[in-house]
Amino acid sequence: MAIAEKPQERKSAGPALRVDPITYEIIRHRLWSINEEAGNTLERVSGSLIASEVHDMNASIMTARGDSLVIAPYISVHAISMETLAKEVLATCMENPGVGPGDMFLSNDPFVGAQHQMDVVVLGAVHFEGELIGWVGSTIHQIDIGGPVPGQVQVGAKDIYGEQPLFPPMRIVEGGRLRDDLARVYTRMSRVPHMVRLDLTAKIASNNVAVQRIQELCRTYGVETVKSVMEDMLDQTEARIRARLRELPDGTWRHRSYLEYDDKIYTAVLAMTKKDDKLTFDFRGSSPQAPAVINNPIHATVSDVYSCVMTYLCWDMPWVPAGVGRAVEVISDPGTIVHVTWPGGVSKATTSTTQAVINLSDNALGKLLAASDAHRERAMANWVGSLTTEELFGTDQRGQWFGATVLDTYFGGGGARARKDGVDTGGYVGSIYELAPNAEAYEFAYPILYLFRRHQADSGGDGMWRGGAGCTLSYLVHDTERIPTKIMHTSGSEWPESVGICGGGPSQTNQFIIRRKTDVRKRFTDGEVPQELAGLSGDWDIQKVIAVSYLDHDDVYQVRTQSGGGYGDPIDRDPARVLEDVKSGVVSIDGARKQYGVVIDPKTETVDHAKTDATRQETRTARRARSRPVTPAATGSVAKADGAKAGKALNEFLRVVTHEGRPTLRCQCGHLLGSATKNFKEFTLMEEGLVKEAGPYVNQFDVNARFVYRRFYCPSCLRRLETEVCLKDEPVLHDVEIAL
Numbered sequence: 001m002a003i004a005e006k007p008q009e010r011k012s013a014g015p016a017l018r019v020d021p022i023t024y025e026i027i028r029h030r031l032w033s034i035n036e037e038a039g040n041t042l043e044r045v046s047g048s049l050i051a052s053e054v055h056d057m058n059a060s061i062m063t064a065r066g067d068s069l070v071i072a073p074y075i076s077v078h079a080i081s082m083e084t085l086a087k088e089v090l091a092t093c094m095e096n097p098g099v100g101p102g103d104m105f106l107s108n109d110p111f112v113g114a115q116h117q118m119d120v121v122v123l124g125a126v127h128f129e130g131e132l133i134g135w136v137g138s139t140i141h142q143i144d145i146g147g148p149v150p151g152q153v154q155v156g157a158k159d160i161y162g163e164q165p166l167f168p169p170m171r172i173v174e175g176g177r178l179r180d181d182l183a184r185v186y187t188r189m190s191r192v193p194h195m196v197r198l199d200l201t202a203k204i205a206s207n208n209v210a211v212q213r214i215q216e217l218c219r220t221y222g223v224e225t226v227k228s229v230m231e232d233m234l235d236q237t238e239a240r241i242r243a244r245l246r247e248l249p250d251g252t253w254r255h256r257s258y259l260e261y262d263d264k265i266y267t268a269v270l271a272m273t274k275k276d277d278k279l280t281f282d283f284r285g286s287s288p289q290a291p292a293v294i295n296n297p298i299h300a301t302v303s304d305v306y307s308c309v310m311t312y313l314c315w316d317m318p319w320v321p322a323g324v325g326r327a328v329e330v331i332s333d334p335g336t337i338v339h340v341t342w343p344g345g346v347s348k349a350t351t352s353t354t355q356a357v358i359n360l361s362d363n364a365l366g367k368l369l370a371a372s373d374a375h376r377e378r379a380m381a382n383w384v385g386s387l388t389t390e391e392l393f394g395t396d397q398r399g400q401w402f403g404a405t406v407l408d409t410y411f412g413g414g415g416a417r418a419r420k421d422g423v424d425t426g427g428y429v430g431s432i433y434e435l436a437p438n439a440e441a442y443e444f445a446y447p448i449l450y451l452f453r454r455h456q457a458d459s460g461g462d463g464m465w466r467g468g469a470g471c472t473l474s475y476l477v478h479d480t481e482r483i484p485t486k487i488m489h490t491s492g493s494e495w496p497e498s499v500g501i502c503g504g505g506p507s508q509t510n511q512f513i514i515r516r517k518t519d520v521r522k523r524f525t526d527g528e529v530p531q532e533l534a535g536l537s538g539d540w541d542i543q544k545v546i547a548v549s550y551l552d553h554d555d556v557y558q559v560r561t562q563s564g565g566g567y568g569d570p571i572d573r574d575p576a577r578v579l580e581d582v583k584s585g586v587v588s589i590d591g592a593r594k595q596y597g598v599v600i601d602p603k604t605e606t607v608d609h610a611k612t613d614a615t616r617q618e619t620r621t622a623r624r625a626r627s628r629p630v631t632p633a634a635t636g637s638v639a640k641a642d643g644a645k646a647g648k649a650l651n652e653f654l655r656v657v658t659h660e661g662r663p664t665l666r667c668q669c670g671h672l673l674g675s676a677t678k679n680f681k682e683f684t685l686m687e688e689g690l691v692k693e694a695g696p697y698v699n700q701f702d703v704n705a706r707f708v709y710r711r712f713y714c715p716s717c718l719r720r721l722e723t724e725v726c727l728k729d730e731p732v733l734h735d736v737e738i739a740l
Contacts, residue, residue, distance in 0.1 A: 015239035018228035038210040039072035045202035053437035062135040067322035073432035080303040082137035085113025101127040102176030116349040117164040124207035136210040138203040146189025151391025157292035192403040237323025242277035250739035253364035257356040270360035292345025296353035307430040308361035381565030383429040384412020385497025391487040397479030411436035413468030413563025422468030422564030449478035458591035463504030463566025470563030495707040503720040504566030508697035512543035569720040620718040627685035640670035669717035679734040
């Protein structure tokens with residue numbers, strides 16, 4: 001049976017304000033600044049580099065009903081899910097133990113609010129003169145809260161019973177006073193209890209700041225005025241997102257995303273339908289849930305969707321999640337990876353199925369915008385499709401036990417846009433203030449020494465507009481003999497999850513690499529700081545997507561991150577832009593020729609335009625030779641029609657026009673492909689090959705060969721109209737279906 005998260009119906013007849021416009025704007029902005037101050041408090045009080053350097057955290061303000069009203073500009077999926085916890089507390093705790101002034105509740109239970117066990121939430125009640133008027137919440141990703149395996153990923157768990165301990169909502173602060181007995185229970189199983197306790201203090205401090213400031217606001221403007229503004233914020237946001245949706249074309253957009261666990265591939269699927277002023281995200285058909293580790297709670301999936309909608313469609317309006325959510329419906333099958341049921345485990349949810357849901361939603365929303373003549377400049381391909389994360393535990397350079405969650409590979413590349421390249425090492429979509437940590441902060445805190453941390457050339461998805469470059473970094477053990485526990489986890493080493501749109505290519509894949517027993521320290525003695533692992537002595541040790549390992553004294557570690565997907569056909573890219581990419585180091589000379597057909601003279605650092613024209617023509621010829629018709633309809637007689645702007649857009653390069661009285665698909669070159677009631681790919685030529693053909697760092701070490709890379713070309717002009725990364729033998733995806 002499918003379950004739907006129904007959008008809340010707004011009872012008011014229209015978006016008329018309950019208060020005067022000036023008061024509304026003052027209080028609305030004051031609530032946002034209060035929440036940012038709460039987020040700043042999290043950052044400054046926490047002793048964790050997760051908060052102070054990376055900002056893997058967030059703060060939120062909610063209404064008395066628990067509707068998510070304001071989120072701080074950090075990782076948005078964290079804050080949005082807090083409303084689930086607030087509603088759980090309202091449903092289960094009001095009578096026993098009760099909710100009074102100064103009370104706060106702690107929970108990491110992913111079935112009632114947390115994204116996964118490591119994102120521990122502290123929820124604070126906001127009272128004014130005895131009345132409950134709202135909730136505030138704060139969360140920070142924890143380094144370790146217990147469980148059989150250190151850190152986040154409970155490798156080997158068979159269900160949630162084999163993962164970290166769960167804490168259903170418990171009143172940890174009562175009347176403003178910390179329940180120290182419960183705090184000891186909470187920190188008891190952690191391998192770094194002092195850090196967990198300090199993060200708890202930071203979250204309480206953050207909530208205290210927010211509660212105090214909201215109460216001051218009520219004293220200044222009156223509690224009824226403040227509550228009215230909260231309701232106005234919801235109504236105004238709903239009205240604006242619905243207006244935005246009415247500006248966009250109706251249709252359905254589909255995508256597939258993949259996860260690997262225990263060497264099995266799990267598939268998440270999405271059909272996003274936009275009709276009038278409503279968006280429906282239908283995840284039915286996704287793989288049955290895994291036993292443990294990678295699954296998503298349904299409220300996390302909803303949070304992921306809202307985060308993507310706000311990022312892609314709310315560029316000029318406040319991010320009020322509950323208001324946006326009134327125009328969004330999420331449909332799923334319980335018992336799947338996107339809607340786990342008890343007792344499925346979720347310890348890696350935020351770096352597994354959350355990423356898959358974001359990839360699905362971003363791809364569909366990017367293609368929706370690409371189909372809009374009015375808003376195409378906002379179209380954007382997928383950002384970094386899967387995060388690489390590490391957990392380190394051992395003895396540090398001071399001889400003390402340490403635990404670390406290493407997050408400096410969160411700065412993957414941004415997706416290409418319809419009129420701009422993706423942002424190089426741009427970060428994580430849906431997070432404005434998330435940062436790559438200072439390398440020296442990590443070296444000071446942990447026993448490691450970096451060899452390099454830089455953009456990775458040829459990592460961004462190719463296209464008329466290039467996906468942002470990802471990063472690569474390398475370090476070794478420093479001032480201690482060994483790091484005995486090193487847990488690496490990601491997905492997408494075999495295939496890229498950051499895919500392109502409108503013909504753009506995918507990014508490089510994630511990869512963990514260790515070179516064992518190297519001569520790196522001798523190189524130091526000789527005055528050299530190695531910049532490539534290939535030149536070092538020693539044995540290669542290529543790691544899986546989830547790996548429990550170690551780092552010895554002379555071992556050298558390297559990681560490469562996924563980056564942004566491309567937009568449009570790469571051989572349509574301006575050669576001058578390719579030359580600038582080569583000069584800045586994000587594209588190599590070889591990559592310029594192979595991916596973009598641009599020939600650059602390395603001596604003069606100039607484009608050889610004659611050779612470039614010839615190379616691009618050779619590319620078109622090779623496309624025809626290597627491809628085959630998707631269906632016999634692709635080999636029919638060639639008919640052409642003029643009028644590049646006529647009809648309705650499918651994307652920038654394809655339109656629906658009327659031909660002989662029927663809606664017909666037309667390429668930008670004028671070629672009429674076929675009936676617009678069918679999948680446009682049926683009328684194209686398809687080149688299919690190994691996924692590593694997408695770029696030099698895609699599945700570089702041949703970790704498997706289960707995926708293929710498909711490219712779809714116009715039979716006339718050989719323009720690359722779309723690409724797919726998918727499992728072998730999967731049918732061609734009908735990814736764009738415009739309502740006619």
